[in-house]
Amino acid sequence: MSDTSPPDTPFPPELLRDVERRRTFGIISHPDAGKTTLTEKLLLFGGAIQLAGTVKARKSARHATSDWMEVEKQRGISVTSSVMQFDYAGHTINLLDTPGHQDFSEDTYRVLTAVDAAVMVIDAAKGVEAQTIKLLEVCRLRNTPIITFVNKMDREVRETFDLLQEIEEVLKIDCAPITWPIGMGKTFRGVYHLLEDRVLRFAAGEEKRSEAEVIKGIANAQLDELFPLEVEKLREEVELIQGASHPFSLGDFLAGKQTPVFFGSGINNFGVQEILQALLDWAPPPQPRDGGTRLVMPAEAPFSGFVFKIQANMDPKHRDRIAFFRICSGRYSSGMKVKHVRMGREMKLANALTFMANERVLMEDGVAGDIIGIHNHGQLHIGDTLTEGENLGYKGIPYFSPEMFSAARLRDPLKAKQLQKGLQELGEEGAIQVFEQEGGNMLLGAVGQLQFEVVAQRLKDEYKVDAIFESAEIHTARWLTFPDDLTRRNFEREQGMRLGKDVDGNPVYLATSRYNLEVTREKWPKVGFHATREHG
Numbered sequence: 001m002s003d004t005s006p007p008d009t010p011f012p013p014e015l016l017r018d019v020e021r022r023r024t025f026g027i028i029s030h031p032d033a034g035k036t037t038l039t040e041k042l043l044l045f046g047g048a049i050q051l052a053g054t055v056k057a058r059k060s061a062r063h064a065t066s067d068w069m070e071v072e073k074q075r076g077i078s079v080t081s082s083v084m085q086f087d088y089a090g091h092t093i094n095l096l097d098t099p100g101h102q103d104f105s106e107d108t109y110r111v112l113t114a115v116d117a118a119v120m121v122i123d124a125a126k127g128v129e130a131q132t133i134k135l136l137e138v139c140r141l142r143n144t145p146i147i148t149f150v151n152k153m154d155r156e157v158r159e160t161f162d163l164l165q166e167i168e169e170v171l172k173i174d175c176a177p178i179t180w181p182i183g184m185g186k187t188f189r190g191v192y193h194l195l196e197d198r199v200l201r202f203a204a205g206e207e208k209r210s211e212a213e214v215i216k217g218i219a220n221a222q223l224d225e226l227f228p229l230e231v232e233k234l235r236e237e238v239e240l241i242q243g244a245s246h247p248f249s250l251g252d253f254l255a256g257k258q259t260p261v262f263f264g265s266g267i268n269n270f271g272v273q274e275i276l277q278a279l280l281d282w283a284p285p286p287q288p289r290d291g292g293t294r295l296v297m298p299a300e301a302p303f304s305g306f307v308f309k310i311q312a313n314m315d316p317k318h319r320d321r322i323a324f325f326r327i328c329s330g331r332y333s334s335g336m337k338v339k340h341v342r343m344g345r346e347m348k349l350a351n352a353l354t355f356m357a358n359e360r361v362l363m364e365d366g367v368a369g370d371i372i373g374i375h376n377h378g379q380l381h382i383g384d385t386l387t388e389g390e391n392l393g394y395k396g397i398p399y400f401s402p403e404m405f406s407a408a409r410l411r412d413p414l415k416a417k418q419l420q421k422g423l424q425e426l427g428e429e430g431a432i433q434v435f436e437q438e439g440g441n442m443l444l445g446a447v448g449q450l451q452f453e454v455v456a457q458r459l460k461d462e463y464k465v466d467a468i469f470e471s472a473e474i475h476t477a478r479w480l481t482f483p484d485d486l487t488r489r490n491f492e493r494e495q496g497m498r499l500g501k502d503v504d505g506n507p508v509y510l511a512t513s514r515y516n517l518e519v520t521r522e523k524w525p526k527v528g529f530h531a532t533r534e535h536g
């Protein structure tokens with residue numbers, strides 16, 4: 001029987017100290033709410049970049065040099081996502097970027113399995129939007145603590161009480177306002193910090209990081225002088241919320257039940273510092289994780305972690321693929337030997353990368369919470385676990401049943417091999433789901449139409465394959481589990497036409513309609529039909 005408890009050897013004190021200093025988080029938002037702007041301003045306040053404009057400039061530099069991202073450019077959306085590490089106030093912060101467009105939500109889900117907290121950006125004029133709802137559902141799967149930033153207060157926006165009520169009702173999470181806005185749009189004056197009893201005065205300005213002017217105490221007469229038209233409303237509202245809203249509770253926040261809410265304007269650098277401070281003060285350091293056989297503590301000495309994302313063309317000049325790996329325990333050092341659990345063999349880790357705001361550099365020292373980039377030549381798949389010693393298998397990276405299906409047809413039949421290779425690799429990377437049917441047919445499954453476009457473009461650019469995608473008569477896919485071998489063989493014999501295998505060789509039922517799925521299910525009550533599958 002496998003041991004289910006962590007080893008009782010004490011944690012190396014230096015490792016424990018370094019782990020406690022890590023904060024690893026992602027930003028979730030509906031497109032256009034201000035995620036890129038906030039990312040940039042966090043980097044600015046964190047000292048990782050000196051001037052605003054760097055992140056956006058980097059985005060456009062990538063556009064200019066990468067062909068396949070033509071799709072991205074044409075649509076004006078961000079397809080790729082990346083990781084940025086910076087040091088701030090004695091902490092090492094890892095910010096994982098997530099694509100906002102819903103067609104790439106699978107990628108976002110996977111990135112969210114690698115974070116310990118999330119910052120949710122809400123456009124104060126629009127409130128809770130569709131993609132926010134979906135992303136929050138994903139965070140909820142792991143009870144990820146959420147910090148809320150209500151952005152664009154410098155515009156004409158919705159009533160504050162209204163917004164909070166909407167967040168609570170639609171997202172089913174309690175709101176604990178930490179700051180409270182004074183006015184909005186042209187008369188946005190700043191925020192009152194409810195826990196610190198001080199007003200932070202708003203001043204528009206995009207370029208530089210600067211500290212907001214502070215006025216102490218809500219009763220301060222200076223407020224009456226400065227904001228004669230707004231101060232009364234502020235005092236009334238503050239009295240009201242102090243009586244009626246949820247007071248901040250660290251325990252409820254960490255359990256994912258309550259979100260501290262901040263108001264600000266990302267573009268004007270306002271409210272950003274408070275978000276950074278909340279991450280340091282309240283967001284959790286790396287947490288214990290389910291390693292399959294047991295719970296793994298982040299400060300255990302043996303190294304372990306999992307691949308949550310594979311990205312091609314990070315640098316178009318090198319045409320490489322990078323596996324993004326979340327360290328869950330131990331310490332990375334270049335040249336170390338680790339076990340590739342799925343393949344059951346040893347592998348050397350050297351020249352792993354870490355990602356700063358503008359560049360990627362060789363990783364020298366990484367601990368739990370850090371993300372390292374490993375050069376990948378196909379040996380690493382999403383969900384793969386690497387360990388020092390013991391066989392672990394990290395859980396929780398989901399595959400969702402696709403909602404759209406296409407069959408790939410070649411214009412030039414002589415390119416069949418390249419097509420197969422390309423689809424296999426793009427499938428392993430998670431760009432799209434690939435199912436192989438009897439007779440070698442390759443069926444593609446996606447959550448959004450744009451995924452097909454990206455795959456078509458990449459097949460052309462990287463594999464020199466011109467393929468046409470024809471819509472396939474498939475309604476949905478279900479991963480199968482069998483109670484025994486005999487049932488499996490019988491099922492395969494009868495349902496062979498409807499079967500496929502995913503990139504990791506798992507059997508999948510490809511249903512032509514909901515009715516077809518129901519009938520088959522009824523006929524085979526002992527066979528498990530699953531709408532999601534965990535990698536690894």
Ligand code: G4P
Binds near residue numbers: 151152
């Ligand atoms: P996203 O990554 O979530 O898609 O949003 P992004 O940061 O790109 O912001 C979307 C738009 O909202 C941008 O305008 C950005 O300048 C604007 N924005 C972000 N924060 C604020 C804010 O606090 N106040 C106001 N008024 N606007 C804000 P854009 O015109 O689409 O792009 P750009 O030309 O300004 O770059």
